[in-house]
Amino acid sequence: MIFLDFPWQHWAQHRSSETALTLGNETLNWRELGQRVDALADGFQQQGVRAGQGVALCGKNCPEMVLSFLALLQCGARVLPLNPQLPESLLAQLLPDLTINHGLAFGSSLCVANIHPLTMNEGERFQVQWQPSRYVSMTLTSGSTGLPKAAVHTADAHLASAAGVLAVMDYGAHDSWLLSLPLYHVSGQGILWRWLLAGGCMVVRDLHPLSEALQGCSHASLVPTQLWRLLEQSPPRTLREVLLGGAAIPVELTQTALAKGINCWCGYGLTELASTVCAKRADGLPDVGEALPGREVKIVDEEVWIRASSLASGYWKAGTVQPLVNTEGWFATRDRGMLNEGRLMIIGRLDNLFFSGGEGIQPEEVESIIVKHPAVKQAFVVPIDDAEFGQRPVAVVETEDDFDLSRLTEWLQGKVVRFQQPVRWLRLPDELKQGGIKISRLKIKQWVKRNSSGG
Structure with missing residues (x-):
C-alpha cells in the first residue's frame, strides 16, 4: 500500500462510512475520524506547533491520546509518547537533549522548563503535506544501562513494520485490534500503524x-x-x-x-x-x-x-x-x-549473562524451563552477589498466592544443571507488574537486592 495522503485521509476517501475507531462507547467512521483530526491539527497549529518540532505526549492510552497523536502527525510534528510514571527528575535530564518544543499531558502533569504546554483546542482544518520520509516518532528504549535513548522513526519505517506483520497475520478491513499496549511502548505504536x-x-x-x-x-x-x-x-x-x-x-x-x-x-x-x-x-x-x-x-x-x-x-x-x-x-x-x-x-x-563459580548463566535459558511448570505464569532469574561464587541465581516468579514456591526447587532438579539452580525463590510483587508491558529486569534486580540482605 502506497499512501498519497495521510492514511486516515486515504481511508476517509475509500471507506468513508466504515468503522475506523472505537473510543470507549463512541464509534467513528473514517470520514468522522478525519474531521476530528483536521480540527485538532488546526488547534495545535494555532498554538504554535510546526513541522519538524518535537512534541511530548504524556499519558496512558485514552481517546484524547490517540486523536492528538494523529493530529500532531498531521501537523508534521515529531511525537514523543511518554510513560506518565517517569519521574520529573528523569524527564529533566532526558528532554533537553530530545529537542522538545511542546507538551501535552493526559491525567498527569508535564512540568518541564522551556516546553510550551498544549491544550486540545479545535479549529477548522490544517495539515502539512504527507511525507512518509519525515520523522514522526521518538520512542524511548528501555534504558537498562544509563539514560534511555530515543529511537527516531519515519512513517515509512512504521508502515514497513506493519506490512511485515500483516503479511503473516490475517487482519483486514472488518477486523478490530484492541490498543492493548501503551503508545509510549513500541508495541503499542505497532498496533496503531497496522490499523x-x-x-x-x-x-x-x-x-x-x-x-x-x-x-x-x-x-x-x-x-x-x-x-x-x-x-x-x-x-x-x-x-x-x-x-x-x-x-x-x-x-x-x-x-x-x-x-x-x-x-x-x-x-x-x-x-x-x-x-x-x-x-x-x-x-x-x-x-x-x-x-x-x-x-x-x-x-x-x-x-x-x-x-x-x-x-x-x-x-x-x-x-x-x-x-x-x-x-x-x-x-x-x-x-x-x-x-x-x-x-x-x-x-x-x-548484557544479562552472569557468572557463578566461573560458569556462565544466561537467565532466559533458565526462565524458559521454569515457566513450563503449570503453576508459573512468568519467571525472571537475576544474580545476587556471593562471596564464594561471585554471583548466584535467584528466581522471581508469578504464581497463585497459595502456591508453595519451595516445590519448584524439587521440580527443577534434573531440568537444569546444578549451577543454574536458583538458590532462592521469590514471589513477583505487585509493585513490579506494569499493566501488561514488559517488566523491567533492572527493577527486578534492584528489588531482589533490597530483599536479599541476610538471605
Missing part, C-alpha cells in the same frame, strides 16, 4: 477488566500474563488472533488459548525496529520464527544482527540523529541467538 495500513478498526478502552475491553475485538497484542488472566476470565468469542511477546511463552498457555479458538503468534521485536522482527504461529518450539518480509537476520559471534526497512533512522541527541548501524550496515542487537534453517532462537541478552 492505519490495513484500514480496519482500532479499539481504545479501559483495559480493566481485559475481558470487557476485548468485547467485539478480533485481535490483541498481549504479554503472557495478560493472556493467562484473560483465559481465567473467559475471553470473548470474537477474539481469534493474539500476538504474544515480552517474556517466555509457555506451551500450556498457547494450547489452552487454541482450545478456546484463539490462535497465538510468538513474536520477537525491538524498539529500534519499530516492533516485530520475527513471528510465527505458536508451535511449542523455542524459536521465534523466520524474519518477516522486509527484514534480514544473521548471527555474528552469537549476536543477532538485523537489517530492515523498519529500522529507526537513529537515536536523537541534541538536534542530530546518530546512526545506529555498525560499519557493515547492520544493527547489532546485543541479543544472543542462533539460526536453524532460517528460524531464529533468542538465547538471551548478552
Whole structure:
C-alpha cells in the first residue's frame, strides 16, 4: 500500500462510512475520524506547533491520546509518547537533549522548563503535506544501562513494520485490534500503524477488566500474563488472533488459548525496529520464527544482527540523529541467538549473562524451563552477589498466592544443571507488574537486592 495522503485521509476517501475507531462507547467512521483530526491539527497549529518540532505526549492510552497523536502527525510534528510514571527528575535530564518544543499531558502533569504546554483546542482544518520520509516518532528504549535513548522513526519505517506483520497475520478491513499496549511502548505504536495500513478498526478502552475491553475485538497484542488472566476470565468469542511477546511463552498457555479458538503468534521485536522482527504461529518450539518480509537476520559471534526497512533512522541527541548501524550496515542487537534453517532462537541478552563459580548463566535459558511448570505464569532469574561464587541465581516468579514456591526447587532438579539452580525463590510483587508491558529486569534486580540482605 502506497499512501498519497495521510492514511486516515486515504481511508476517509475509500471507506468513508466504515468503522475506523472505537473510543470507549463512541464509534467513528473514517470520514468522522478525519474531521476530528483536521480540527485538532488546526488547534495545535494555532498554538504554535510546526513541522519538524518535537512534541511530548504524556499519558496512558485514552481517546484524547490517540486523536492528538494523529493530529500532531498531521501537523508534521515529531511525537514523543511518554510513560506518565517517569519521574520529573528523569524527564529533566532526558528532554533537553530530545529537542522538545511542546507538551501535552493526559491525567498527569508535564512540568518541564522551556516546553510550551498544549491544550486540545479545535479549529477548522490544517495539515502539512504527507511525507512518509519525515520523522514522526521518538520512542524511548528501555534504558537498562544509563539514560534511555530515543529511537527516531519515519512513517515509512512504521508502515514497513506493519506490512511485515500483516503479511503473516490475517487482519483486514472488518477486523478490530484492541490498543492493548501503551503508545509510549513500541508495541503499542505497532498496533496503531497496522490499523492505519490495513484500514480496519482500532479499539481504545479501559483495559480493566481485559475481558470487557476485548468485547467485539478480533485481535490483541498481549504479554503472557495478560493472556493467562484473560483465559481465567473467559475471553470473548470474537477474539481469534493474539500476538504474544515480552517474556517466555509457555506451551500450556498457547494450547489452552487454541482450545478456546484463539490462535497465538510468538513474536520477537525491538524498539529500534519499530516492533516485530520475527513471528510465527505458536508451535511449542523455542524459536521465534523466520524474519518477516522486509527484514534480514544473521548471527555474528552469537549476536543477532538485523537489517530492515523498519529500522529507526537513529537515536536523537541534541538536534542530530546518530546512526545506529555498525560499519557493515547492520544493527547489532546485543541479543544472543542462533539460526536453524532460517528460524531464529533468542538465547538471551548478552548484557544479562552472569557468572557463578566461573560458569556462565544466561537467565532466559533458565526462565524458559521454569515457566513450563503449570503453576508459573512468568519467571525472571537475576544474580545476587556471593562471596564464594561471585554471583548466584535467584528466581522471581508469578504464581497463585497459595502456591508453595519451595516445590519448584524439587521440580527443577534434573531440568537444569546444578549451577543454574536458583538458590532462592521469590514471589513477583505487585509493585513490579506494569499493566501488561514488559517488566523491567533492572527493577527486578534492584528489588531482589533490597530483599536479599541476610538471605
